[in-house]
Amino acid sequence: MKEIKDREQLTDYLHAHQIESVFNEQLIPYLSLYNFEQGERICSQGEHAEILYVLVKGRVKIYTTSAGGKTLILSFKKPLEVIGDIEYVQGINIMNTVEAVSSVCMIGIHHRWLNKYGSDHAPLLQFLLKIITRKFLLKNNSLSFNLMHPVEMRLASYLMSVSFEDSDSQLKGQQSTVSIKDVANFIGTSYRHLNRVILQFCTDGLIERNKGFILVKDREGLSRISGPNIYE
Numbered sequence: 644m645k646e647i648k649d650r651e652q653l654t655d656y657l658h659a660h661q662i663e664s665v666f667n668e669q670l671i672p673y674l675s676l677y678n679f680e681q682g683e684r685i686c687s688q689g690e691h692a693e694i695l696y697v698l699v700k701g702r703v704k705i706y707t708t709s710a711g712g713k714t715l716i717l718s719f720k721k722p723l724e725v726i727g728d729i730e731y732v733q734g735i736n737i738m739n740t741v742e743a744v745s746s747v748c749m750i751g752i753h754h755r756w757l758n759k760y761g762s763d764h765a766p767l768l769q770f771l772l773k774i775i776t777r778k779f780l781l782k783n784n785s786l787s788f789n790l791m792h793p794v795e796m797r798l799a800s801y802l803m804s805v806s807f808e809d810s811d812s813q814l815k816g817q818q819s820t821v822s823i824k825d826v827a828n829f830i831g832t833s834y835r836h837l838n839r840v841i842l843q844f845c846t847d848g849l850i851e852r853n854k855g856f857i858l859v860k861d862r863e864g865l866s867r868i869s870g871p872n873i874y875e
Contacts, residue, residue, distance in 0.1 A: 644677055644678070644679055644683065644685075645677065645678045645679075646675055646676070646677055646678075647676040647677065647678055647748075648676075649676065652676060653674060653675075653676045653750065656676070656699040656700070656748065656750060657674075657750070659699070660697075660699055660722065660723045662697070662723070662770065664766045665766050665767050665770045666752070666761070666764075666767065667760065667761070667764050667766075667767075669760035670752065670756060670757070670760045670761050670764070670767075673752055673753065673756040673760075674750055674751070674752050675750070675751050675752070676748065676749070676750055676751075677696075677748070677749045677750075677751050678746065678747070678748055678749075679701075679743040679746070679747040679748075679749065680743060680746055680747075681743055681744065681745055681746055682742065682743060683742070683743050683747075684740060684741070684742050684743075685703060685726060685741040685742065685743060685747070685749065686726065686727065686737045686740065686741050687737060687740050688707060688708055688737055688738065688739050688740045689736055689737060690736060690737045691736055691737075692727055692730035692731065692735065692736055692737050692754070693753055693754055694727065694751045694752065694753055694754070695725065695726075695727045695728065695731050695751065695752055695754065695757060696725065696726040696727055696749040696750070696751045697723070697724075697725055697726075697749060697750040697751075698720060698721070698722050698723065698724040698725070698726060698747065698748075698749055699722050699723065699748050699749065699750055700722060700746075700747065700748035701721070701722075701743060701744070701745040701746050701747030701748060702719060702720065702721045702743075702744040702745050702747070702804075702805075703719070703720050703721075703724075703726070703741050703742060703743055703744055703747060704716055704718070704719050704720075704741070704742050704744050704805070705717045705718050705719070705720065705739050705740070705741050706739060706740055706742070707738075707739045707740070708740065714825070714828075715828050715829070716825050716828065716829045717739060718781070718782075719744065719804040719805065724774070725770075725771065725774045726741050726749070728771050728774055728775055729775060731754055731757065731771075732771065732775070744805060794830065794832045794836060794837065794840050795840055795843075795868060796868060796869055796870065797830040797831075797832070798826065798830060798837065798840050798841070798844070799844075799849075799865040799866075799868035799869035800869035800870075801826055801829060801830050802826075802850065802857065802859050802865050802869075803862065803865055803866060803869050805859075823837065823838075823841070823852075823856070823857060826857070841857065847864070848860060848861055848864070849861045849864045849865055849868075850865075
């Protein structure tokens, strides 16, 4: 994590996502801008929650880890999204691990300032309510999607979530690799069935499989199969 000490850039992100009114004049001085590199953890399951993050650039994945060490990817998020909202409202430890899928920019503010200056600020509370209820709606849609659509569509939609094309010249055209076991767990299918679909996607030139990982080669082709991306 690297703090970016650039108030002008922070202001630009607030304006670009139309969230200037979410934070009142007392909170603005305590906002910070953070950068996370691809693969870097933003927060970890079980840690004490101290900062509320607003994702303003890049993509993250959210996953949980069992006591036995097994991981399950829960979702992928892109702007505009809030990380740590439920933890802040409920006053609990971090529920899931959040990791950067691409280079990520977050606006962060410590809970102590939110409690001091934002607990009765209606625009902030309405913003958090909208974000939290949207998460429940997306989770409901995702569960229905897994039950009602074929594995081909679910796999394509998943891969659309973990591959990315950023307008930043340093990231343009860059794509990510994903674990096949993670894919099977996330979209709710067997490893064997998933292998058959992966083989077909490889034959069609959509992806490339190498050493247990998948590399997205044709994002547009996957988009035609997946339709609207339900996992974001």
